[in-house]
Amino acid sequence: MALDKPYKDIPGTTIFDAEQSRLGYHLNQFCMSLMKAQNRARFKADERAYLDQWPMTEEQKQAVLARDLNWCIRLGGNIYFLAKIGATDGKSFQQMAGSMTGMSEEEYRDMMISGGRSIEGNRRIGEGGDAQAHRQPQGRAGRKEGA
């Protein structure tokens, strides 16, 4: 019998459950390795060579090289692990979180200062809120990329 996963209907949200954890095991463990200063230096010196030491899928490696955190999460990455890549790049948690919305840093920061993203329309897939698939990307950064 299938497990109950009621969290599949939340827009713009991937729950890191046992299934995602299994998919992302090597990706996340690669991220953990970046907690050591000498590994951060080795990664920065030659990212591809460093990634090739891990039994990750080619797609996972591409997602890391692209610094596309949404892509990494789809492939089993977890934000607390992926944050080690951001730390290696000198990025704050706010910059990392914002990068997943398609907003520029300023747009995301302004949204937070004015009270954060509203829950209205963002509880369930199919509502009209700004986290819904049909409203992506949400800001200047995403549009630039897509242009």
Added chain:
Amino acid sequence: MAHVTASVYTSHVPAIGAALDLGKSGEPYWQPVFKGYEFSKQWLRDNQPDVIFLVYNDHATAFSLEMIPTFAIGCAAEFEPADEGWGPRPVPTVKGHPELAAHIAQSVIQDDFDLTIVNRMAVDHGLTVPLSLMCGQPGEWPCPVIPFAVNVVQYPVPSGRRCYQLGRAIRKAVASFDAPLKVQIWGTGGMSHQLQGPRAGLINREWDKRFLDRLIADPAELAQLPHIDYVREAGSEGIELVMWLIARGAMGDESGPGTPRVAHRFYHVPASNTAVGHLILENT
């Protein structure tokens, strides 16, 4: 006998630690956050505990995917602040209380909660940011701290109900320790926030306020709330709030003699991606 005197609830946003460590706490962005803890710092000096039992979660720091304990109690004499990728925070080493920790572990496991006993562990911002918020920047922390790490990273995390009952078992364990210790229990994490995906930046002020109200007055009912409500309403990382129920469970009941008194309540949006919530409850 030892007893639980009070509980403290607070968010543990890493950027708060960075703001303190980099001397930015006076900046307009951060001022309102730290102002909310001015009362609390004085309160802690006036109500100095002998031990703090600090419930927090590890953020892929001490525990990678190699091991994921649901509840882990730190029984060591010392815990070093971790390097989370930005270098370790410049804060004091955390001194433990091995005797009380071992006593609580034994009592709580005999009460059917399967704790993982940890004798070596680095502690991350989940533990050190609450200490910084409540103590400022001292040369050493004011008392021993027992770290109690809860898995809220890989789903499913423990239910609110389980956390509340665990708090009850911790209260009983403390009360059977044969030394006159004043113990505070702190529950940390939350409030509403989401750090991932197109829904990143979610804040739900109304839900958070209701959570604070119910934590004070109606915790047994609040503990029945299913995971999906936290995730849907308070964001994927808002699930951290189940840890507040451990601290609340260790306090006096919500009615009758010993009803906790609200000493302080504070709420502010934002600190980085997160709604900051803070509460101090005293046993009467």
